[in-house]
Amino acid sequence: MQTILEGRVWTLGRDVDTDQIISGKYLTILDPNELKKHVFEIALPEFAAAAKAGDILVADENFGSGSSREHAPQAMRAIGVGAVVADSFARIFFRNAINLGIPTIEAPGVRAIFSTGDTARIDLGSGRITNVTTGRSIAFPPLPHHLLELLEAGGLVEKVRRELARRRADAAGAGA
Amino acid sequence: MSSGANGHGATLAEKILARAAGVDTPVPGQIVEGNVDLAMMHEQGAQTVAPFRAMGAEKVWDPDRVVVALDHWVPASTEGAAGLHRILRKFAAETHLSHFYDVGHHGICHQILAEDGWVVPGDLAVGTDSHTNMLGAMGAFATGIGPTEMAAVLALGQLWLKVPSSLAIEVRGTFGPGVTAKDLILRILGEVRTTGAAYRAVEFSGPTIQRLSMPERFTICNMTTEMGAKAGMVAPDAATFDYLRSIAKHAMHPLSPDADARYERRIAIDVEGMPPMVACPYSPDNVRPLPDVAREHVRIDQAFLGSCTNARIEDLREGAALMKGQKVHDGVRFIVSPASTKIYEQCLKEGIIEIFTEAGAVFTNSSCSACFGGNMGILDREEVCASSSNRNFPGRMGAKEARIYLMSPAAVVASAIEGEIADPRAFA
Numbered sequence: 207m208q209t210i211l212e213g214r215v216w217t218l219g220r221d222v223d224t225d226q227i228i229s230g231k232y233l234t235i236l237d238p239n240e241l242k243k244h245v246f247e248i249a250l251p252e253f254a255a256a257a258k259a260g261d262i263l264v265a266d267e268n269f270g271s272g273s274s275r276e277h278a279p280q281a282m283r284a285i286g287v288g289a290v291v292a293d294s295f296a297r298i299f300f301r302n303a304i305n306l307g308i309p310t311i312e313a314p315g316v317r318a319i320f321s322t323g324d325t326a327r328i329d330l331g332s333g334r335i336t337n338v339t340t341g342r343s344i345a346f347p348p349l350p351h352h353l354l355e356l357l358e359a360g361g362l363v364e365k366v367r368r369e370l371a372r373r374r375a376d377a378a379g380a381g382a
Numbered sequence: 383m384s385s386g387a388n389g390h391g392a393t394l395a396e397k398i399l400a401r402a403a404g405v406d407t408p409v410p411g412q413i414v415e416g417n418v419d420l421a422m423m424h425e426q427g428a429q430t431v432a433p434f435r436a437m438g439a440e441k442v443w444d445p446d447r448v449v450v451a452l453d454h455w456v457p458a459s460t461e462g463a464a465g466l467h468r469i470l471r472k473f474a475a476e477t478h479l480s481h482f483y484d485v486g487h488h489g490i491c492h493q494i495l496a497e498d499g500w501v502v503p504g505d506l507a508v509g510t511d512s513h514t515n516m517l518g519a520m521g522a523f524a525t526g527i528g529p530t531e532m533a534a535v536l537a538l539g540q541l542w543l544k545v546p547s548s549l550a551i552e553v554r555g556t557f558g559p560g561v562t563a564k565d566l567i568l569r570i571l572g573e574v575r576t577t578g579a580a581y582r583a584v585e586f587s588g589p590t591i592q593r594l595s596m597p598e599r600f601t602i603c604n605m606t607t608e609m610g611a612k613a614g615m616v617a618p619d620a621a622t623f624d625y626l627r628s629i630a631k632h633a634m635h636p637l638s639p640d641a642d643a644r645y646e647r648r649i650a651i652d653v654e655g656m657p658p659m660v661a662c663p664y665s666p667d668n669v670r671p672l673p674d675v676a677r678e679h680v681r682i683d684q685a686f687l688g689s690c691t692n693a694r695i696e697d698l699r700e701g702a703a704l705m706k707g708q709k710v711h712d713g714v715r716f717i718v719s720p721a722s723t724k725i726y727e728q729c730l731k732e733g734i735i736e737i738f739t740e741a742g743a744v745f746t747n748s749s750c751s752a753c754f755g756g757n758m759g760i761l762d763r764e765e766v767c768a769s770s771s772n773r774n775f776p777g778r779m780g781a782k783e784a785r786i787y788l789m790s791p792a793a794v795v796a797s798a799i800e801g802e803i804a805d806p807r808a809f810a
């Protein structure tokens with residue numbers, strides 16, 4: 207996994223909940239490519255059409271609160287969002303996004319140093335996010351080892367796939 | 383009640399996670415691998431199937447510990463929903479998930495877990511719904527997860543958890559007439575706010591909590607989700623054991639916090655003299671005393687008595703007692719949706735359905751109904767709803783401009799009668 211990420215920034219306010227990311231009427235959609243057309247319809251209506259792979263979302267406090275719907279990070283992954291950074295996250299969103307392999311970073315104070323259209327550079331290893339456009343930067347606590355591993359594997363699916371394969375190999379070895 | 387290995391006692395959350403992970407009392411921040419006692423999926427479970435297959439999993443770790451309950455769109459109200467139901471039925475058949483609450487035996491997933499005794503004291507329970515917190519009322523650690531994570535749970539029977547720090551909320555005092563557990567949790571939300579318990583566990587205690595019935599405890603723990611909490615719980619006591627006596631599905635491991643447990647924060651609440659409360663748009667923590675809002679004559683277009691927060695038989699009985707002999711106000715659509723099919727049947731027996739329909743309400747089959755804006759009872763722009771549910775974010779029940787006021791079942795019925803946000807105590 208790349209430990210330095212760079213991308214164009216979209217900013218969002220505080221308490222952007224999952225209803226504002228993907229509203230209830232789209233919850234029966236399973237295809238992420240269909241979902242991505244509706245992402246942020248309420249919170250940031252221009253995003254879905256204009257966002258590009260590698261773009262970085264920078265939000266204020268309590269991003270992703272509300273329901274456990276994974277549609278929200280799935281739509282972001284389908285767009286190819288490079289990272290989601292926020293002053294703070296709601297817990298289920300944070301887990302879902304990391305489980306899908308999206309770098310998800312809690313960096314208190316980050317929203318204040320970015321405007322939409324700026325370029326952000328994130329150093330996952332050392333824990334620093336820089337606004338390349340203005341030169342301002344702040345530090346954040348690097349992700350715990352366990353979560354970096356998860357991102358490195360490309361998400362939870364791949365991590366569990368490896369774990370199950372290892373168990374099967376162990377079982378076969380024990381039987382031999 | 384003694385000090386543990388950490389030099390002080392353990393919270394309820396720490397004790398349950400220690401048991402689930404088979405480790406000594408963990409400290410907040412520590413990551414543990416917990417063995418899951420109960421996993422629940424609703425329609426969102428349809429999204430676990432693809433990752434479960436992609437993981438190369440062949441079977442579910444323990445089909446007896448998995449419950450599937452259809453609730454959001456029941457019976458299927460769109461083609462998309464029908465697709466989710468079909469995927470789940472097929473997956474359940476292939477992986478031998480026999481505890482499947484299909485249409486006709488359905489109910490809101492959390493209510494199903496509660497009324498059929500699927501979660502018991504000491505359990506680590508996970509569900510594909512954020513309000514899984516409700517089951518913490520059983521003295522369990524119950525939390526919501528996403529579908530990819532659920533796929534990992536189905537494959538391994540385990541999940542990683544960061545041990546949360548805990549908030550202790552101690553409640554004393556007696557509710558006045560017309561004041562309920564819903565008013566209490568709204569008041570607490572007004573103080574703790576939507577981020578005040580983020581990533582944390584919340585433990586409720588004190589004489590008022592001990593006097594609450596299990597349904598009232600469900601209401602309280604349900605809305606710890608709105609505080610951002612990972613889990614909300616009440617230590618098990620006689621009320622818990624009585625409730626579960628004849629329905630518990632597996633062995634209990636009752637645990638209680640130590641007297642010298644370490645809490646990040648202690649909050650004391652006294653409910654003496656507390657009025658009914660209401661959460662105003664657009665956040666569940668935008669809480670005001672209901673009489674203040676009632677004085678502003680806020681006209682409503684819709685009233686909703688339903689959801690996992692407040693649609694149990696006790697809520698519907700209370701609502702029916704106020705509704706009896708009254709009429710729903712002209713121009714108000716009043717939707718009443720019981721939390722499960724069992725509750726529906728009970729309402730039928732007790733004449734509750736008749737009371738509501740005679741008054742001009744729509745009494746629906748059991749489902750999440752109008753709660754989430756994807757099934758029925760959708761609000762248009764400019765519309766206002768008085769609701770017994772748990773969320774009032776922009777767009778929650780339809781149009782993003784629609785305004786939702788959260789309140790107790792009694793207050794919803796009073797508002798349906800008056801055609802505006804009303805104090806239920808005027809009807810006593």
Ligand code: SF4
Binds near residue numbers: 453454689753772
């Ligand atoms: S009733 Fe509402 S809050 Fe409860 S599970 Fe259904 S949609 Fe979610």
